[in-house]
Amino acid sequence: MTLAIRSDRPLCTGCLLRRLGMTTHGEVGPFSGQISSIHYERGQVVPPHCASSSFVMIRNGLLKVEVSNEAGEPGVAGFLFPGEPVVTNTLFRSAIVSALEPTTFCILDLKTVAHLPDRSGSMFCAVIEELSAQAAYDQQRLIEARIGKVRDRMLRFLEQIEQRSGKRSITLSMSRDDIAHYLDTTPESVSRAISQLTREGVIERNGPRHFRMIEQKRSLAS
Incomplete structure (x- = not known):
């Protein structure tokens, strides 16, 4: 579902448009008409997009990225959080990106921006930097x-989820x-690791999926 974006709505903290000195969609000026927003419900698969024609960034929600191996079997390659660009499904044709929560994207139409006289060069530089940085971060985190x-x-x-x-x-x-x-382990090992971190006082468990990180205990246990 495509959504209209109000001009007085603030840009996300991690939005690349902030790097060009803007704070709200109203300040985007000629770029404002090139930004749209699309919403996906939990479980929906995000269609692949072309990095040369659009720049997609997560406004809210959470994505799972799966990449097939040589045998065609999908494996989890990472997760994407708000403020991060969707880059993986532009690099791997076999990638499947799906929403783990209701997720909203902001999409910048790069083909139209290319014909705008003001700041289009800065925009493309910012896009290239964001995509390159995200690809490097994804690879490092997976390792x-x-x-x-x-x-x-x-x-x-x-800790990475906390930071991101x-x-x-x-x-x-x-x-x-x-x-x-x-x-690269088993679900049983994940459960045992969570139990161990809870016993150590590194994390506080507030439900099956809810945790609180304890900073002072974490430094002692590391």
Whole structure:
């Protein structure tokens, strides 16, 4: 579903338009007509998009990225959070991107922006930088997710969610199977790692999927 964006609505904190000195959609000027918003419900698959024609950033929600191996079997390659560009399904034809929560995207039409006289060069530079940085972050996180003991992998995973969401209290919208696949382990090992971190006082469990990170305990346990 495509949504209209009010001109007085503030830009997201991580929006690349902020890097060009704008704070609301009304300040985007000639770019405002090139920005649209699309909403996906939980479980919906996000259609692939072309990086040369559009720039897609998550406004709210959560995405799961799956990439098929040589045998054609899908595996969890990562998760995308608000303020992060959707880059993976532009790099891998076999990638499947789906919403784990109700998710809204902001989409910038780059083909139209290219014909605008003001700041189009700065816009394209910002887009290239964002896509390159996101691809590098995704690769680094995937490597780190599979190094060390399962307890350490799980802690690193939770710390990344805390950092990317900007919240000490976090909710795991992804399934244990998805987490296990991403961390290259089993769902049972994920459960044991969570129990161990809870016993150590590194995390506080407030439900099956709700946790709070304890900073002072974390430094002692590391």
